[in-house]
Amino acid sequence: MKSIKVFAPATIANVNVGFDSLGLALSNVGDTIELSVNNTKENKITEIINGGSIPLDVDKNCCSVVIRKMQEALNDYQGVDIRLVKGFASGSGLGSSSASSAAAAYAYNELVGSPYDNKELVAFAAEGERVACGAAHVDNVAPAILGGIILARGMNKEDIIQLPAIKNIYAVTFFPNIKINTANSRKILREKVAIETVSKQIALMGSFVASLYEEDLHLFKSSLKDLIVEPTRSLLIPKYEELKKVAFENKALAFGISGSGPSVFAFTFKKENAKKIQAALEETYKKTGIETKSYINEINDNTGARVID
Amino acid sequence: MKSIKVFAPATIANVNVGFDSLGLALSNVGDTIELSVNNTKENKITEIINGGSIPLDVDKNCCSVVIRKMQEALNDYQGVDIRLVKGFASGSGLGSSSASSAAAAYAYNELVGSPYDNKELVAFAAEGERVACGAAHVDNVAPAILGGIILARGMNKEDIIQLPAIKNIYAVTFFPNIKINTANSRKILREKVAIETVSKQIALMGSFVASLYEEDLHLFKSSLKDLIVEPTRSLLIPKYEELKKVAFENKALAFGISGSGPSVFAFTFKKENAKKIQAALEETYKKTGIETKSYINEINDNTGARVID
Secondary structure (H helix, E strand, C coil), rough: CCCEEEEEEEEEEECCCCCEEEEEEEEEEEEEEEECCCCCCCEEEEEEECCCCCCCCCCCCCCHHHHHHHHHHCCCCCCCEEEEEECCCCCCCHHHHHHHHHHHHHHHHCCCCCCCHHHHHHHHHHHHHHHHHHHCCCCCCHHHHHEEEEECCCCCCEEEEEEEECCCCCEEEEECCCCCHHHHHHHHCCCCHHHHHHHHHHHHHHHHHHHHCCCCHHHHHHHHHCCCHHHHHHHHHHHHHHHHHHHCCCCCEEEEEEECCCCEEEEEECHHHHHHHHHHHHHHHHHHHCCEEEEEECCCCCCCCCECC | CCCCEEEEEEEEEECCCCCCCCCEEEEEEEEEEEEEECCCCCCCCEEEEEECCCCCCCCCHHHHHHHHHHHHHHHCCCCEEEEEECCCCCCCCCCCCHHHHHHHHHHHHCCCCCCCCHHHHHHHHHHHHHHHHHHCCCCHHHHHHHHCCCECCCCCCHHHHECCCCEEEEEEEEECCCCCCHHHHHHCCEEEEHHHHHHHHHHHHHHHHHHHCCHHHHHHHHCCCCCCCHHHHHHHHCCCHHHHHHHHCEEEEEEEECCCCCCCEEEEECCCHHHHHHHHHHHHCCCCCCCCCEEEEEEECCCCCCEEE
């Protein structure tokens, strides 16, 4: 194989109940990477479309860092030319660097004959997160590779758990184009959480997982509450409470902040409700002068990184 | 119906991952209550066997308090004589007051024609916990009524979730007869938890619930870790680390503190392993001079409160 083209999706991390451990994939929004064997031992970023300030330096770009880590682990250096097409904005809170890192890991693995399985790729993709965000979190990269809803206790294979999705649940994702730096968004979090709150949030994660296996929409709805992150991070998002209110008025089952924001998401049953929620969220921002993007995605298991063309 | 006899089981609360929300029932250890209609509007405690210092005063005894709450809710006062046989020690950390409260709620409900379903009884039994322990926790009373493994986010019906048990999992429960006051045991807990620890413990609850639905013993084992309560509460239990070590040497899948202690528990696959763990725990305490009791119970769904005789 001389070249390959791979798509990896945007992702919602945290998902109300799983700060730094839970994430899910948005099937039809994401990044596309093309790798071509260049017959050297070096990797090269040849082009980044819609990349903004994403670095072309192979030591700083998350894609080339991921590929280099794989080459080191395999002790086999098949240098590649890398062309990246960004499908959504950096800094959106939808796992921009993760989609690129996941695409790079998945594509290079395919190119060299699949020495790793998908769960093993998560640790490599996390190295892209480390270079892009300063920490190797996996709550975005794991679903960006595996698709669906992923609980990641860590980056080892046995710590990555695919949870079942409930049929006909749609995610509406709404991105207000304001700058929230991930590092700042982490700083606003309380460093310590009262034990009563901890106990409640743990129980909500437990009941969320049960709701997926039971396919219980009532339990799903009553579980998806964020007692830890939302109270502070929501302050950074203009009109957050208003967005939440109109989402629930339009049959949202849940509403929350995607990763470190500023994107927010709503879950709902059936596509027609998703469309109503999307319209209501857009309407809420109409007079703010803030540019927005929004997406509708069904949540299901076949939404991870994949070869295209 | 003029009289009824009901058994309700001892329970393990917290179960490593679910502080104040998770509990499970021990089928063959528990309390037995006998209620007999006394043709007055008043309840009376006629006898408590093995009750130690449990009060006979109907305003202070958890059984009579529960029954009075049910009478008030029903606005129907069928006074009963109450005879209670305690099957295990108060202060053991195995839900002693909860077993009595659960038995009382279940028995009175049966006696008056089952106006409530089992989940609705939890809130009444919790009133017994309030009088016995000062707080209406439900992580013991919910499994004592419903049996099996219960996740209780609160005391409302929709907050009580029955989780599936994995076949052939046994609990070994070991009670060292030392005094640990529940209130003191709560005081030793840190009031606030670092957010990194919170995130990890939340993920462990999520993967624990997944392990039950997946019937995945490896995931079950790797999930049952307590990062929040064990580090401090274990200090109150003599030889805790040694008990934990011998349990894992004998094929334990998990080891932890039951409720506020001093009882500890181990889970294992198959009864033969449970017997080995029980022997190893007993052996560890042999020279301490501390009296012990230990129990082996299969964890399954049919272990809640039930009419006997």
